[in-house]
Amino acid sequence: MESVARMEDLLGVLRVKVIRGINLAVRDHHSSDPYVILKWGKQKLKTGVVKKSVNPEWNEELTLCVLDPSHPIHLSVYDKDILGRDDKMGNADIDVMPFIQAVRMGLQNLPESVIVKNIIPSRTNSLAEESKIHFRDGKLVQDIALRLRDVESGEIELQLNWVDLPPTQLHERRHHHHHMGHHG
Structure with a gap:
């Protein structure tokens, strides 16, 4: 039987904002209709399709439950095809450990200019440039530029960005509903 994720196992919620693609591969005549898929364990989310663009702007937030941060999030880009299979346009892994570690440091709102962590591109990660973890609007965020693999x-x-789940709040909310006479 499959194990069901219990609330206690949930470390929090990770919002992955897929901002844009740069100089993506051409898969249809002169362009592509790209979309992004994120896979993390059994979770699978995808963005919408941007028509005819190799520099698509998605600006979409995908929300993933953080259960096992030691595994990277697998990102793949595809070209939407009306007929036949969607063509691959590269993939990359997002290592979330540095970000999770930064979250666990429990820092309070620091000025945006203060870099909590700076991750350098290496052979083992998919970074195209240095990735900075810092606060923006009171939230801890990590800016990432990924270089896609297996593609030209x-x-x-x-x-x-990180979404906290305070356990006390969940408990109170459940209790509150019970009072209102709701069932289920």
Whole structure:
């Protein structure tokens, strides 16, 4: 039987903002209709399709439950095809550990100019440039530019941000509903 994720196992919620693609591969005549899929364990989310663009702007927030942060989030880009299979346009892994570690430091709102962590591109990560973890509007965020693999060109810009789940609040909310006489 499949194990069901219990509330206690949930470390929090990660919002992945898929901002844009840069210089993506051409898969249809002169362009592509790209979309992004994020896979993390059993979770699978996708963005909408941007028509005829190799520099698409998605600006879409995808929300993932954080259960096992030691595994990277797998990102793949596809070209939407009306007929036949969608063509691959590269992939990359998002290592979320540095961000989770930064979240666990429990820092309070620091000025935006203060870099909590700076991750350098290496052979083992998919970073196209240095990735900075810092506060923006009171929230801890990580700006990421990924270089896509298995494809002739393309980068994806993302932003991670963390959504806290205070356990006390969940408990109170459940209690509150019970009072209102709701069932289920």
